Amino acid sequence: MKKICLVIALAAYTIDAFAQNNSSxxxxxxxxxxxxxxxxxxxxxxxxxxxxxxxxxxxxxNPPKNTKSFAITFYDKDAPxxxxxxxxxxxxxxxxxxVIEPFSLPKGAKQQKNDAGSINWLGPCPPIGSTHQYEIKxxxxxxxxxxxxxxxxxxxxxxxxxxxxxxxxxxxxxxxR
Numbered sequence: 001m002k003k004i005c006l007v008i009a010l011a012a013y014t015i016d017a018f019a020q021n022n023s024s025x026x027x028x029x030x031x032x033x034x035x036x037x038x039x040x041x042x043x044x045x046x047x048x049x050x051x052x053x054x055x056x057x058x059x060x061x062n063p064p065k066n067t068k069s070f071a072i073t074f075y076d077k078d079a080p081x082x083x084x085x086x087x088x089x090x091x092x093x094x095x096x097x098x099v100i101e102p103f104s105l106p107k108g109a110k111q112q113k114n115d116a117g118s119i120n121w122l123g124p125c126p127p128i129g130s131t132h133q134y135e136i137k138x139x140x141x142x143x144x145x146x147x148x149x150x151x152x153x154x155x156x157x158x159x160x161x162x163x164x165x166x167x168x169x170x171x172x173x174x175x176x177r
Contacts, residue, residue, distance in 0.1 A: 049125035086154035140167035
Protein backbone atom coordinates (compact mmCIF):
# COMPACT_ATOMS: atom_id res chain seq x y z
CA MET A 1 0.00 0.00 0.00
CA LYS A 2 2.85 2.41 0.83
CA LYS A 3 4.42 1.71 -2.59
CA ILE A 4 1.15 2.48 -4.38
CA CYS A 5 0.75 5.76 -2.46
CA LEU A 6 4.35 6.70 -3.22
CA VAL A 7 3.87 5.97 -6.93
CA ILE A 8 0.65 8.02 -7.01
CA ALA A 9 2.29 10.91 -5.15
CA LEU A 10 5.32 10.83 -7.46
CA ALA A 11 3.09 10.76 -10.55
CA ALA A 12 1.03 13.70 -9.22
CA TYR A 13 4.20 15.67 -8.47
CA THR A 14 5.60 14.94 -11.95
CA ILE A 15 2.37 15.99 -13.68
CA ASP A 16 2.15 19.14 -11.53
CA ALA A 17 5.80 20.04 -12.20
CA PHE A 18 5.30 19.54 -15.95
CA ALA A 19 2.18 21.71 -15.91
CA GLN A 20 3.92 24.47 -13.94
CA ASN A 21 6.96 24.35 -16.22
CA ASN A 22 4.80 24.71 -19.33
CA SER A 23 1.76 26.69 -18.21
CA SER A 24 3.13 30.04 -19.39
CA UNK A 25 4.91 28.93 -22.59
CA UNK A 26 2.95 30.65 -25.35
CA UNK A 27 3.11 31.66 -29.00
CA UNK A 28 1.85 34.85 -30.56
CA UNK A 29 1.26 35.67 -34.21
CA UNK A 30 1.30 39.48 -34.00
CA UNK A 31 0.29 40.27 -37.59
CA UNK A 32 -2.70 37.90 -37.74
CA UNK A 33 -6.04 38.54 -36.08
CA UNK A 34 -7.34 35.01 -35.55
CA UNK A 35 -10.92 36.33 -35.20
CA UNK A 36 -10.99 37.66 -38.80
CA UNK A 37 -10.58 36.02 -42.22
CA UNK A 38 -6.95 35.38 -43.06
CA UNK A 39 -5.42 38.00 -45.33
CA UNK A 40 -4.66 36.98 -48.91
CA UNK A 41 -0.95 37.58 -48.30
CA UNK A 42 -0.74 34.52 -46.00
CA UNK A 43 -2.66 32.11 -48.23
CA UNK A 44 -0.81 29.61 -50.39
CA UNK A 45 -0.03 30.20 -54.03
CA UNK A 46 -0.64 26.51 -54.77
CA UNK A 47 -3.53 24.04 -54.81
CA UNK A 48 -5.83 26.59 -56.50
CA UNK A 49 -5.12 29.51 -54.14
CA UNK A 50 -3.59 32.73 -55.41
CA UNK A 51 -2.19 34.14 -52.17
CA UNK A 52 1.26 35.62 -51.70
CA UNK A 53 2.32 32.70 -49.45
CA UNK A 54 4.03 34.99 -46.94
CA UNK A 55 4.90 33.42 -43.61
CA UNK A 56 3.61 35.37 -40.60
CA UNK A 57 5.93 36.59 -37.85
CA UNK A 58 5.95 34.20 -34.88
CA UNK A 59 6.91 35.12 -31.32
CA UNK A 60 7.06 32.96 -28.25
CA UNK A 61 7.71 33.55 -24.60
CA ASN A 62 8.36 31.76 -21.31
CA PRO A 63 9.74 28.44 -22.63
CA PRO A 64 10.73 25.80 -20.06
CA LYS A 65 14.01 26.68 -18.36
CA ASN A 66 15.88 23.58 -19.63
CA THR A 67 15.14 24.28 -23.31
CA LYS A 68 18.11 23.53 -25.59
CA SER A 69 16.44 24.24 -28.94
CA PHE A 70 13.08 24.79 -30.62
CA ALA A 71 11.16 23.34 -33.54
CA ILE A 72 8.08 24.64 -35.34
CA THR A 73 5.35 22.80 -37.22
CA PHE A 74 2.38 24.10 -39.20
CA TYR A 75 -0.25 21.43 -39.72
CA ASP A 76 -3.64 21.17 -41.45
CA LYS A 77 -5.54 18.50 -39.55
CA ASP A 78 -8.55 18.78 -41.88
CA ALA A 79 -6.72 18.16 -45.17
CA PRO A 80 -8.56 15.54 -47.24
CA UNK A 81 -5.69 13.02 -47.03
CA UNK A 82 -6.74 10.76 -44.16
CA UNK A 83 -3.70 11.88 -42.17
CA UNK A 84 -3.70 15.69 -42.34
CA UNK A 85 -1.05 17.75 -44.12
CA UNK A 86 2.25 19.08 -42.79
CA UNK A 87 2.61 22.57 -44.29
CA UNK A 88 5.91 23.63 -42.63
CA UNK A 89 8.54 22.05 -40.39
CA UNK A 90 11.61 23.77 -38.93
CA UNK A 91 14.02 22.09 -36.50
CA UNK A 92 17.22 22.97 -34.64
CA UNK A 93 16.18 26.55 -33.88
CA UNK A 94 18.70 27.95 -31.36
CA UNK A 95 17.48 28.24 -27.76
CA UNK A 96 18.14 32.00 -27.77
CA UNK A 97 15.50 32.54 -30.48
CA UNK A 98 12.11 34.00 -29.54
CA VAL A 99 11.03 35.48 -32.88
CA ILE A 100 10.81 34.08 -36.40
CA GLU A 101 10.54 36.78 -39.05
CA PRO A 102 8.55 36.30 -42.29
CA PHE A 103 11.56 36.19 -44.63
CA SER A 104 14.39 34.73 -42.58
CA LEU A 105 15.33 32.01 -40.13
CA PRO A 106 17.99 32.11 -37.42
CA LYS A 107 21.41 30.62 -38.14
CA GLY A 108 21.37 26.85 -37.59
CA ALA A 109 17.61 26.41 -38.11
CA LYS A 110 16.75 23.78 -40.72
CA GLN A 111 13.58 23.60 -42.75
CA GLN A 112 12.42 20.10 -43.58
CA LYS A 113 10.26 18.82 -46.42
CA ASN A 114 6.56 19.47 -46.04
CA ASP A 115 3.93 17.10 -47.38
CA ALA A 116 4.05 18.86 -50.77
CA GLY A 117 7.72 17.91 -51.02
CA SER A 118 9.02 21.47 -50.72
CA ILE A 119 11.27 22.92 -48.02
CA ASN A 120 9.48 26.17 -47.37
CA TRP A 121 6.39 27.65 -45.77
CA LEU A 122 3.21 26.55 -47.52
CA GLY A 123 0.36 28.82 -46.49
CA PRO A 124 -3.18 27.62 -45.93
CA CYS A 125 -5.42 26.74 -48.85
CA PRO A 126 -8.49 24.72 -47.89
CA PRO A 127 -10.65 23.43 -50.75
CA ILE A 128 -13.38 25.82 -51.93
CA GLY A 129 -16.44 25.61 -49.69
CA SER A 130 -14.60 24.21 -46.69
CA THR A 131 -13.18 25.38 -43.38
CA HIS A 132 -9.91 23.94 -42.06
CA GLN A 133 -8.23 24.10 -38.67
CA TYR A 134 -4.50 24.82 -38.94
CA GLU A 135 -2.18 24.61 -35.97
CA ILE A 136 1.20 26.27 -35.48
CA LYS A 137 3.22 24.67 -32.70
CA UNK A 138 6.53 25.68 -31.17
CA UNK A 139 8.24 22.78 -29.41
CA UNK A 140 10.76 23.43 -26.64
CA UNK A 141 13.25 20.56 -26.90
CA UNK A 142 15.75 18.96 -24.52
CA UNK A 143 18.40 18.55 -27.27
CA UNK A 144 20.29 21.11 -29.36
CA UNK A 145 19.80 19.14 -32.57
CA UNK A 146 17.27 16.49 -33.49
CA UNK A 147 18.70 13.26 -34.93
CA UNK A 148 17.10 13.99 -38.29
CA UNK A 149 18.59 13.80 -41.74
CA UNK A 150 17.13 15.87 -44.55
CA UNK A 151 14.33 14.12 -46.33
CA UNK A 152 12.87 12.23 -43.36
CA UNK A 153 9.09 11.98 -43.28
CA UNK A 154 6.99 14.36 -41.21
CA UNK A 155 5.83 11.35 -39.18
CA UNK A 156 9.40 10.47 -38.20
CA UNK A 157 10.17 14.10 -37.37
CA UNK A 158 6.99 14.17 -35.27
CA UNK A 159 8.20 11.11 -33.39
CA UNK A 160 11.46 12.85 -32.44
CA UNK A 161 9.62 16.07 -31.58
CA UNK A 162 7.42 14.21 -29.12
CA UNK A 163 10.34 12.21 -27.76
CA UNK A 164 12.39 15.34 -27.00
CA UNK A 165 9.64 17.84 -26.18
CA UNK A 166 9.64 19.49 -22.75
CA UNK A 167 6.94 21.99 -23.66
CA UNK A 168 4.65 22.98 -26.51
CA UNK A 169 3.05 26.32 -27.33
CA UNK A 170 0.36 26.34 -29.99
CA UNK A 171 -1.99 28.63 -31.86
CA UNK A 172 -4.92 27.57 -34.06
CA UNK A 173 -6.00 29.31 -37.22
CA UNK A 174 -9.40 28.69 -38.79
CA UNK A 175 -9.40 29.31 -42.52
CA UNK A 176 -12.45 29.18 -44.79
CA ARG A 177 -12.53 29.40 -48.52
